[in-house]
Amino acid sequence: MFQKMANNELDKFGEKIIEGYRLSDDELRALLSLGSEEELEKLYYVARKVRDHFFGNRVFLNCFIYFSTYCKNQCTFCYYNCKNEIKRYRLTPEEVRDTCKVLKGLGFHMVDLTMGEDPYYHDEPGRFVEMVRTVKEELGLPIMVSPGVMDNSTLLELKRNGANFLALYQETYDRELYAKLRVGQSFDGRAGSRLFAKENGYCVEDGLLTGVGNDIESTITSLRGMEANNPDMVRVMTFLPQEGTPLADFQDSSNLSELKIIAVQRLMFPDRLIPASLDLEGIDGMVYRLNAGANIVTSILPPDSRLEGVANYDRELEERDRSITSVILRLESMGMEPASQADFEKILGC
Numbered sequence: 001m002f003q004k005m006a007n008n009e010l011d012k013f014g015e016k017i018i019e020g021y022r023l024s025d026d027e028l029r030a031l032l033s034l035g036s037e038e039e040l041e042k043l044y045y046v047a048r049k050v051r052d053h054f055f056g057n058r059v060f061l062n063c064f065i066y067f068s069t070y071c072k073n074q075c076t077f078c079y080y081n082c083k084n085e086i087k088r089y090r091l092t093p094e095e096v097r098d099t100c101k102v103l104k105g106l107g108f109h110m111v112d113l114t115m116g117e118d119p120y121y122h123d124e125p126g127r128f129v130e131m132v133r134t135v136k137e138e139l140g141l142p143i144m145v146s147p148g149v150m151d152n153s154t155l156l157e158l159k160r161n162g163a164n165f166l167a168l169y170q171e172t173y174d175r176e177l178y179a180k181l182r183v184g185q186s187f188d189g190r191a192g193s194r195l196f197a198k199e200n201g202y203c204v205e206d207g208l209l210t211g212v213g214n215d216i217e218s219t220i221t222s223l224r225g226m227e228a229n230n231p232d233m234v235r236v237m238t239f240l241p242q243e244g245t246p247l248a249d250f251q252d253s254s255n256l257s258e259l260k261i262i263a264v265q266r267l268m269f270p271d272r273l274i275p276a277s278l279d280l281e282g283i284d285g286m287v288y289r290l291n292a293g294a295n296i297v298t299s300i301l302p303p304d305s306r307l308e309g310v311a312n313y314d315r316e317l318e319e320r321d322r323s324i325t326s327v328i329l330r331l332e333s334m335g336m337e338p339a340s341q342a343d344f345e346k347i348l349g350c
């Protein structure tokens with residue numbers, strides 16, 4: 001699709017997207033089929049053009065606090081599924097408060113409170129509400145909650161106590177694939193929870209997993225499924241086989257790379273947040289993702305933290321380089337910089 005386009009034609013294509021052009025399924029198919037480095041570089045070029053139109057060289061920074069790795073579910077792709085015999089932790093309220101004290105003034109735009117579907121919190125949701133209130137009191141920053149599917153009244157209570165964003169990834173809108181990934185969990189219940197949050201004043205994040213048996217058609221289904229729900233943040237993450245899980249030996253045969261999908265997402269969701277996660281390839285990986293059109297760095301850990309990430313490319317490493325200081329230094333070397341908090345608040349007001 002881009003093979004014969006010169007730079008001025010690529011610029012025109014980017015302008016068309018900025019003016020509101022909506023890609024057809026055939027165009028999505030063509031973009032997701034791109035294979036050569038030259039074509040992909042052109043795709044990333046257009047994605048950056050579109051991103052820069054809306055956000056300039058400014059990037060948002062999201063702090064990740066994985067406060068409980070307990071979970072009652074059996075997602076086949078996930079290291080923390082309840083069947084996996086691993087060491088788990090659950091931070092105490094005091095530990096969460098101490099973590100907040102360390103984060104003060106470091107320059108994060110938002111804090112993401114993530115857990116598995118831990119029965120300790122899901123059976124007594126007031127405990128999670130209390131945690132959100134504490135974090136708001138300590139930091140005064142926007143809060144993203146990533147607790148899995150919680151009931152609607154708890155979502156409202158969380159909102160009243162300071163939650164701004166709900167992250168709840170569908171992983172795929174291909175129902176057959178969903179049933180293989182999120183075993184025993186309701187597809188509609190998950191989508192409905194995100195929709196309820198959106199209708200009740202949350203910003204919402206949706207996400208899809210690639211490299212896990214999704215082909216081009218199922219990826220288009222997923223992108224369209226996301227689009228229909230009007231998310232404020234859209235994520236794609238590469239499946240990384242996890243020891244001890246049913247998909248530990250899964251090998252992907254598609255060429256649906258995360259970077260290609262990030263760039264396509266930028267063309268479909270021009271003015272939305274798209275994460276560059278540190279969780280798969282650290283700070284070098286952040287650079288690739290930003291160069292493909294992303295604009296918010298996620299999975300930045302609190303300083304000196306031993307808390308978990310999700311896919312955790314660095315689980316076995318002695319030194320983990322996931323601090324906000326390293327992120328900002330690298331951004332500067334790319335000619336980018338942290339956005340202002342006021343810019344982020346504008347997004348929250350959307």
Ligand code: SF4
Pocket residue numbers: 071072073074075078079080081082115116117148
């Ligand atoms: S993806 Fe989330 S809900 Fe599924 S097993 Fe992992 S932590 Fe639990």
